[in-house]
Amino acid sequence: MAEPEAQLLRAVGLIEKDTNGDALWVWCYPSVTAELRTLLLRKCCLTDENKLLHTFVFGQYKRSWFYITTVEVQDSPALKKVTHFSIVLMAKDFNPEKYAAFTRILCRIYLKHGSPVKMMESYIAVLTKGICQSEENGSFLSKDFDARKAYLAGSIKDIVSQFGMETVILYTALMLKKRIVVYHPRIEAIQEFTRTLPALVWHRQDWSILHSYVHLNEEELEALKACTGYIAGFTDSEVSSRSDLYDVYVNLADSEITVSPVVKEAMTMGKLHKEIGQLIVQSAEDPDKSDSQVIKDISLKTKEILATLASLTEISDGNEKPTLNAEALKQKRFPPATENFLFHLAAAEQMLKI
Amino acid sequence: MEEVDKILIHSLRQAGTAVPPEVQSVRDLTPELVVEAAVRCLRAVRPALGAPLSPLLPPGISARFRLASDLAAACQELGFGGDVGYQTFLYSSEHDTRRLLLFLVEKLPRDEGERGAETPGTDLEEGSGKSGALLRAIGARIREQLGTPWVPPVCRTPRLQRLQTPPALLETHAAQLSARHDWEAEWGGPGLASRLPPQDPQVLLQQMQAAAETLQPPKGPEEAEAEVRQCRGALGGREDALRVKARAVELLPDAQNNMAKLQLVVESSSRRIVSLAGQWERHRGPLLAEYRQLRALRDSAQVAELEALPRDVSRAVYTQRILEIVGNIRKQKEEIGKILEDTRALQKEINALVGKLERTFSVTDELLFKDAKRDEVVRKAYKYLAALHENCAQLIRTIEDTGTIQREIRDLEEQIEGETSAKLPASLERILSDCRALREENALLAARARHA
Numbered sequence: 173m174a175e176p177e178a179q180l181l182r183a184v185g186l187i188e189k190d191t192n193g194d195a196l197w198v199w200c201y202p203s204v205t206a207e208l209r210t211l212l213l214r215k216c217c218l219t220d221e222n223k224l225l226h227t228f229v230f231g232q233y234k235r236s237w238f239y240i241t242t243v244e245v246q247d248s249p250a251l252k253k254v255t256h257f258s259i260v261l262m263a264k265d266f267n268p269e270k271y272a273a274f275t276r277i278l279c280r281i282y283l284k285h286g287s288p289v290k291m292m293e294s295y296i297a298v299l300t301k302g303i304c305q306s307e308e309n310g311s312f313l314s315k316d317f318d319a320r321k322a323y324l325a326g327s328i329k330d331i332v333s334q335f336g337m338e339t340v341i342l343y344t345a346l347m348l349k350k351r352i353v354v355y356h357p358r359i360e361a362i363q364e365f366t367r368t369l370p371a372l373v374w375h376r377q378d379w380s381i382l383h384s385y386v387h388l389n390e391e392e393l394e395a396l397k398a399c400t401g402y403i404a405g406f407t408d409s410e411v412s413s414r415s416d417l418y419d420v421y422v423n424l425a426d427s428e429i430t431v432s433p434v435v436k437e438a439m440t441m442g443k444l445h446k447e448i449g450q451l452i453v454q455s456a457e458d459p460d461k462s463d464s465q466v467i468k469d470i471s472l473k474t475k476e477i478l479a480t481l482a483s484l485t486e487i488s489d490g491n492e493k494p495t496l497n498a499e500a501l502k503q504k505r506f507p508p509a510t511e512n513f514l515f516h517l518a519a520a521e522q523m524l525k526i
Numbered sequence: 527m528e529e530v531d532k533i534l535i536h537s538l539r540q541a542g543t544a545v546p547p548e549v550q551s552v553r554d555l556t557p558e559l560v561v562e563a564a565v566r567c568l569r570a571v572r573p574a575l576g577a578p579l580s581p582l583l584p585p586g587i588s589a590r591f592r593l594a595s596d597l598a599a600a601c602q603e604l605g606f607g608g609d610v611g612y613q614t615f616l617y618s619s620e621h622d623t624r625r626l627l628l629f630l631v632e633k634l635p636r637d638e639g640e641r642g643a644e645t646p647g648t649d650l651e652e653g654s655g656k657s658g659a660l661l662r663a664i665g666a667r668i669r670e671q672l673g674t675p676w677v678p679p680v681c682r683t684p685r686l687q688r689l690q691t692p693p694a695l696l697e698t699h700a701a702q703l704s705a706r707h708d709w710e711a712e713w714g715g716p717g718l719a720s721r722l723p724p725q726d727p728q729v730l731l732q733q734m735q736a737a738a739e740t741l742q743p744p745k746g747p748e749e750a751e752a753e754v755r756q757c758r759g760a761l762g763g764r765e766d767a768l769r770v771k772a773r774a775v776e777l778l779p780d781a782q783n784n785m786a787k788l789q790l791v792v793e794s795s796s797r798r799i800v801s802l803a804g805q806w807e808r809h810r811g812p813l814l815a816e817y818r819q820l821r822a823l824r825d826s827a828q829v830a831e832l833e834a835l836p837r838d839v840s841r842a843v844y845t846q847r848i849l850e851i852v853g854n855i856r857k858q859k860e861e862i863g864k865i866l867e868d869t870r871a872l873q874k875e876i877n878a879l880v881g882k883l884e885r886t887f888s889v890t891d892e893l894l895f896k897d898a899k900r901d902e903v904v905r906k907a908y909k910y911l912a913a914l915h916e917n918c919a920q921l922i923r924t925i926e927d928t929g930t931i932q933r934e935i936r937d938l939e940e941q942i943e944g945e946t947s948a949k950l951p952a953s954l955e956r957i958l959s960d961c962r963a964l965r966e967e968n969a970l971l972a973a974r975a976r977h978a
Contacts, residue, residue, distance in 0.1 A: 192821045198814055201803065253818050287811075292803045296796040 182236060182262040184278070184295050185209075186288055189218040189256040199288045201295070204262070207391065208233070214387055216240045216258040225256070228272050229359055231385030231405075234395050237263050241275035243283065250286025257282065259291075266379040268367065269325060270317030274298065277306040323377060326368025328466050332456035338429050339372075340449035344439050344513070345420045346373045347474070349381075349401030349520040353418035355411055356425050359385055362405035365424055369403050374471035375478065393417065401520075438516045442509020448473055478521075481514055485523055496523045527551070534624070537631045542566045543581075552624045558583045560623055561615050564597055567630035568604070575600045587964045590616060601626065604633060616960075617953035887915055 185200035195218040197209050204212070211233060213219055217226045230239045242258040245251050259275045259282065278291050284307060285291075297304040302314035332339050345352050346369065356362045366384045370376070383404045386392050388411060396404055396417070404417070412421060419435040422428070431439055448470075455461060455469040484501050485494035496518040501511060518524050531551040539545050543563040549555060555563075562581040569576030579597060583590055594612035601610050606629050614622050777784040894911060897904040 190818050192818060192825060194818075194821060196814075199810065253815070287807055289800065289804045289807050293800050296799060300792050300796055 180264045181295075181299055182264060183260075184262075184291070185212065185260040186282070186291075187213065187216050187218060187258040187260065188254045190253045191255060192253075195219045200260075201288075201292060204260075208262070211392070212238060212240065212260050214389065215385060216260065217242055218256055218258060226359055228268075228275075229385055230268050230271070230363065232266075232380070232383045233392065235264075235380065237266055237271075239263065239268065239271035239275060241272065241279055243279045245283065248283050248286065250284065251282075265319060266382070267317055267319060267322040268363075269322060270314065273317070274304075274312055277304065277312050280307045323371060323379065324464050324467065326364065326371060326463075328368055328371055328463050328470075329456045331365065331368055332452055332466075334427055335429065337449045337453060339452050340441065340445050341420065341429050341431065341439070342369060342422070343372050343448060343452065343470070344441070344445060346370070346401075346403075347520065348438060348513075348516050350419040350435060350439070351401055351417065352403045352420045352422060353411055353414075354403065354405045354422045354424055355407075355409060356405075356423075357407055357409070359405070359407050361424060362407065366403050366405045371467045372470060373474065374467050375474055388414070438512070440509045440512055442507050442513070444477075444507075444510040444513060477514075477517070481518060481521070481523070484514075485518075494523060530628075531624075534627055534631060537634065538563045538567070538627070541570050541631075541634060552627065553620050555618075555623060557616050557618060560618060560627075561593065561597065563627060564601070564615065564630060567627075567634060568597075568600055570635060571604065571630070571633045575603065586967065587960050588967060591964075601630070604630075613953075617956055619948040619953075621947070887911075 183200060183202060183204050185204050186198050187195060188198045189195045195213060195216075197204075197213070200209075215229060215231065215238065217224065217229075225242055225244060226240075227243075228239070228241050230237065232238070239261045240258050242256060244256050245254050248254075251257070257279075259278050261271050261275055263271060278294060281290050281294060282288065294304040298312065298314055304312050306312055331342075335342070342352065352369070354362055354366050356365070363384045366382055367379075370379050370382055381399065381402045383396060383399075383402055386396060386404045386406055388406065388408050396402060411417065412423070415432060419432050419439075421430040421432070423430075451473055452466075452470055455466045458466075461469075481496070482494065484497055484504070486497050486500075487494050496515070501514060504511075506514065528551060534552065535545050535549060541563070543559065543566050545555075545559060545563070549559070561583045565576055565579045565581040567576075568579065579593065579600065584593065591612055594615040597615055598610045598612055606626065608622070608625055608629075610622075610626060614626060777788075890911060891908075894904055894908040898908045
């Protein structure tokens, strides 16, 4: 059941860069905490002199998604002292396309009128009715942007074409709820790559593990460490030396995946993984299959594995969830890597007896 | 001189003296300004000395006199070598005032980035400058760390973790104890019957621990508290949701009408919010514009100030000037050397000539004296010779005296110039008027004392 818009949209804010070179929070509704304000100033590309303009960035912080569209002001009669501005939207759900379209509309309104009051009208309209008029005689309908569409919008085929069989490492890491860190100097590349990764474990449909834009900052890293498994994107190359932050390190620029020695045991690959890898590669290389079909194929295989695991579990008294019967697992006499994988998968899916 | 004065006045302004912009040189400084400048500099250099002195020159003559003499004593304590007394402040000459103010400004603590190289001694003494700030920050941090009580590692919040100074012995002991305890629990408790391929039991245990940790991160009391708070928050949220749903259920029977009413309510609230936003905008807009204007002004003011006193920019000009002056001085020294040589040569000549003259005279004298006994003519010649010698000697003496007197004249002229620049008649008048005022004050006080 889709949540009503009013419970998804959290806040809207405006950051301006003026002719004095200051980047300032000039307006927000209803309110943004000071902590979030500092964070968002860091994320929007207006504070650093050298940074290039990123039209649209998004990320997650403490279970809240932020979407930032930045625009350069040229010859606007309404905004005389402003050189650039960013519109920030905080929401509870993951839907980059929807919020990119919405913030673009808000940007155009602000450019034309120079006053956030007009922006507020559109924001309230979307909040209450889910629809607002855009400047170009069109309208923005919130319901045009389905959550599932957002999940499927990424291209799994691109990932497989970049990493080939190594994609199974990412699959395993995601299945076992490990910590993945992705590095690339361009935030746009990271965003495109990381948003597609959770589709590999489609049965969970959980995009809350995605933190697509993280800086090497104390508070952000603390918030990150509070999550058990995550996908975190960094544009700072220093992150490769922070081995405390990742189990799997993906250097997207060089197309290299490194597994941290700490989890090498848990992530040993065997016959099962080879099977999965081949399936992924074959499915992705098929020109007739669309991205969503590839995802479907992968999820079918995942269901198989989960079914195998389910067959080895039992509902013992005292536990609500089925727990793994280790005896049954051993009796199947799986190859050691498969047994190891299933064992750790049970741990990740919280099926282990404690 | 004007450049020096400009720099001096700029430094005085920085020290806190309100020098009006018309004042361009030391000549234009009034006694009030001089006193204020001196007191502020004194306060900056040594607060203990400057604190009892007031920067404002009081109107009463006796009070002025007292303040000026205290100020003079303080300056002497600082180490001012020249002649300083109450007259330096009240009846000042340009030269003396400049000397004093230059001395005080030199003594001012160095600010970073403004003056040239800093001496390490000044930094440590005054505590200003980068190293001083660093030392102070280190001290504050250590004080903070020493202030927090030691908390065992399991009970720490992340912030406390960062703050704790590692009391090595206690912590390592606690860590070892807990590790030992864990180990014993692992080995003592029932093991997991596992038919996994025979591995080193250590490795197996580690696997188990790792697996367990992914499920339940170890909880300290702080985290338990946080969980309680979280649960309470969730509970509050659920209660609200329940209330909303209850209301919705109430409104359900007459669904259509209520929907329409609710929509109207929503619309009116959104209109209200938008109007409130409009009102806020009316306040926010001008405030933001003002802020930006002030920032722009401040930046331009800084730039203007920097240009008005282009010390960094014209440092090259100054060095060039200094090198020029040094060259000039060298040339002058050469010329002086030449003149000295000439003088010495001349003196040698004079000595030689005088010697020759003496010898010649004595020879001639003897010669004529011998013949003077016999011949009358020779006796007359001898007398003439003596007279000639005497007169010539007097001439020479007169010439020497003339030279000495001329030198004295030159010295006196220089003195006169110095005294006239000291504005003596004006100061004298002021002193006389002040003296009269002082006498009147004394008379008044005496009369009051007699009546009381």
